[in-house]
Amino acid sequence: MERHTRQRAAIRDALARAGRPLLPQEVLTAAQATAPGLGIATVYRALKAMVEEGEVRKISLPGENPRFERSDLPHHHHFQCLRCLRVFDVHNCPSDISRLVPSGFVVEDHELTLYGRCPECALSERLAVKRVQAERRQE
Amino acid sequence: MERHTRQRAAIRDALARAGRPLLPQEVLTAAQATAPGLGIATVYRALKAMVEEGEVRKISLPGENPRFERSDLPHHHHFQCLRCLRVFDVHNCPSDISRLVPSGFVVEDHELTLYGRCPECALSERLAVKRVQAERRQE
DNA sequence: TTGTATGCAAAGCGTTTGCAGTGAT
């Protein structure tokens, strides 16, 4: 049965405060503020246990090392802005997932990552285009 | 400038024949049939070069080591069997991707990974269930 | 002949594990 320790509390706390998925190394650094002497092995063991408990979710975006976030968030996907590289949550979900696969395959779960421009970056690019057009008119 | 070698030909060939994304180790095994003595370091170096050329695509699924496939394939997604862990191509695509994000976001690309049972594993599980049921009837 | 490509072995790096000691129950 699971025990309540200083270290695990610190790790939970780090994940709760972050508000974004964290790398194991980031968890270590953040949690060491509350639990000095905390080791990386403990972080890995705690994260693994929490993932198995269903308390934490392991997330990996293509080409990135796995990150961890609390799983009490509702089902969601991620949107990465290709300009500022920030990751946003997307709370909708395609409706017709299980229709995508050939017959014989059984779909049980899915992960979706969207890429594009966040509202902020899309706006600042639109303004940049207008600026260029204005310069052209002056020539 | 790039040179034409037995080893790279074998690696290209392995990727072309596979019809699914391969792990570097799988590339090695497959390519050694054509290029005996081929080493894993050469596979990694060749794959890296081909990715930079744009000839090959590196795909990484959550929790999995990166796999490689030719990038001349039409747009598609991936399905991983949770039992045998093999990865398959899925040639369909959800229709309503850009409707998922709040207004202001601009979707330019997306990656989707499905999880479940491949036909083979789904079948063998169904057979296992039948076997258990038969045993129960005998008791 | 030149210099990229190769094979081997060693090094890197993130992650896991063995072990003796710690501490929650």
Add this chain to the structure above:
DNA sequence: ATCACTGCAAACGCTTTGCATACAA
């Protein structure tokens, strides 16, 4: 008093790199 948890360091698996050699060009 248990026995799960911890820290450390060694081990691990995948990937990269240093180096001397092989072989396209």
